[in-house]
Amino acid sequence: MRISEVTAHSGVPATTLRYYEQLDLIRSTRTTNGYRDYAPEVLERLSFIGVAKKMDLDLEQIKWLLDVTETGTCTNTRDALHPVLTERLREVEDSIRKLEELRVVLASSLEHVATCPDSSEPCQSECAFKSLA
Known part of the structure; x- marks a missing residue:
């Protein structure tokens, strides 16, 4: 082709x-x-x-896996792929945990900002983040 x-x-x-x-x-x-x-x-x-x-x-991991599948058996491929996927899943779960923590912080900050009173005074830089202190 x-x-x-x-x-x-x-x-x-x-x-x-x-x-x-x-x-x-x-x-x-x-x-x-x-x-x-x-x-x-x-x-x-x-x-x-x-x-x-x-x-x-990443492409380096993909190349390695392609080499494994090309030269090995299904068992070899499975045994090579299992730890790679296990580690990737751990990384994703860690990212999800961090994103959940971020979501909580952002929601709290948004709630705080939404309830800030009107004022003609200069805003303090920490005002929006007071709820995080």
């Missing part, structure tokens, strides 16, 4: 395909006239990359 066909089937822009090729995430051969020629399996790799990106894995 030519790059335009891969783009049409996968929805991945040509610039991204070239970048993935530079990183050796996907491979192509060159035709005699210099066009990139991709094997049909590239669509499966792009799908894998897309799912891994949805899990917010």
Whole structure:
């Protein structure tokens, strides 16, 4: 398949395909006239990359996982993927906890700001954040 066909089937822009090729995430051969020629399996790799990106894995991790799946068995892939996903889940849960704490702080500050009385006096910078003190 030519790059335009891969783009049409996968929805991945040509610039991204070239970048993935530079990183050796996907491979192509060159035709005699210099066009990139991709094997049909590239669509499966792009799908894998897309799912891994949805899990917010970085491209280095994705390349490693692609190498594992390419050279190993399903058991090897599972055993390699499990700790990566476990760590990623821990990171997400930590982020959710921090965001929940932030939500509480913002809600409290919003409530405080909404109840500030009108005044013609200069506002004190700490006024909006008084509830946090």
